[in-house]
Amino acid sequence: MTQPIIKLEHITKSYGHGDGAVNVLQDLNLSIQQGEFTCIWGASGSGKSTLLNLMGLLDRPDQGRIAIKNAEVLGLNDNRLADFRSRHLGFIFQSFNLVPVLSAQENTMLPLQIRGEADDTARRRARDLLAELGLERHLHKRPDEMSGGQRQRVAIARALIGDPDIVLADEPTANLDSANSDAIILLMQKLNQKRKVTFVFATHDTHLLSYAARSIQVRDGRIVDDRHNTYLKEAS
């Protein structure tokens, strides 16, 4: 069996101190393989977002070990972690989190510019990627000039432009209507199949489970179910 691209061992995470401390994740173990299209689901407060934050190196566990691409990442300092995220991870957020003063193309270029890549290269790649996602006519629009579905497509383009190994999406459809939700999940699935990028998304919407090749249920900070979907709804 190949090495997992994400490996979490004995992860414990709590928030608060003393008597007010809340244990969010408790001795959690999880491995995600390269190229998987995985859904982490559960009720609000179950710990799925915290789990995603830990996988995305946005937060540190109280205890346990995290390896991404076989690299132990918890020993890295903040700057090294930022560089690691920039090289290997892409993020899609519930509220899109686009920079309001930048156009769709400029938002998409941002991860490459953070890496210090040339503007021309970043601009060309952003334009091509947005065209691939059907946004070629919206390149120069700012976020407030676009619909929710269009914004989330820009966010997906921003997550993918740096050719990450893993894309992490926290409730990517929560702010979208059902038609747009399905469209976004199908787009993520298509990109997962085409680019062989590992996708992990968190949701509380059970309707989306049928799109995921693997679904992991989290309840009270523990994984209570982990299964592979044999009847996968696929993008046409």
Added chain:
Amino acid sequence: MSMSLAMRCKLAARNVMKNRRRSLVTVLSVAIGFLALSLFEGYFTYVYRILKDQAIVGERLGHLTVVRRGFFDQGTLDPEKFQLDAAALDLVTRTVRQVPGVKLVSPRLAVSGLVSNGTTSHIFIGEAISAEDQKALRGTEYAYLPGKLAPGQDDAAVIGQKMAKIMGLQQGSDGVLMASTLSGMVNAVDFRVGEIANTGSMGTDDKFALLPLALARKLYGSDGADRVVVVLDAVDSIPAVKPVLLEKLKAAGFDADIKEWSELSVYYTQVKGLFDMMYLFIMVVVVMVAMTSVVNTMTMAIAERTREIGTLRAIGMRSMTIKSLFVIEGVIIVFVGSLAGMALSYAIGAGINLAQITYSPPDSSEQAALVIELLFNNMFGSLFTLSVLAAVASYFPARHATQKTIVGALGHV
């Protein structure tokens, strides 16, 4: 691995423009602060220049004064001891003239005693200089000034306007000057009022007398001088020339003491000290107001964009780069405000100069012009200083914002 400076500036500029009204208020507060600083500085610059010229030319201090060592402390008690006799004066004059950068070497005698119109007498205090040296010291720039000694008229003195009034003297009137010679004998010489001139100071106008050097020598029974005033090609060369002069005079066997004009002009030093203190006070107040405004603007901007900060950090931007974005924003606001302040300063400064406003300075018997003399270098210095302070003022709120966890920043509402 870092975003280019051009991209950071673009992002910062877009954010400044996004909050146009708030940015404009801050830009205006900086512009008004800059205007206040520049106008005060422009006024002080003019006053300093006038006072400096007044000391160097008007008070005839030149750039450097050469005396026998000890003269400045004990010269009044024992003038004969520190007098430069003809031989010493010749040695000093020849030596000083050989030093590059020296334009004029002018022997002087301090004078004081009684002036009489035949019926009453009054004290006089002043100085003796040759008419040729006075003309050379004034040059063409200040040739128009009143109080000129006439070349070739060794008995014609200049006296203060108030003294002339007290004594009932007019131009062409004859009088007698009385003083103790160097050896202590009482002596008197006849003189003629060559010109009556206002000294500009109420404290000196009633006792001022400027004598031709030959007349003063006759009065004091001297063939030399008590000091030699040196004028250089440029006032800026004082620090370079002064040690050379000391060295050359020492090598020539003359134990000299040399003072600069600014050390001898007590009035200049006191006024400059007072104005410098006022400027410092105004600067501190203006900078505090401007920087408080910048900190307030940046704190609000950072609070509004906490989630954006979290997003940028999540996608790989280092904390230092994020701080730099806010620092650049603060600097842009202050830079634009300073440029606006600079433009306003030129416009209002020109308006004040055109209005030809005058006022009465303390202890002055004449009106003085209110002139704003704006120097680009000074204003550029203010712009640079304010920009650096803006960077510091923006850094701390930005630092505070990046100390928040990424998860905390992303969850900020």
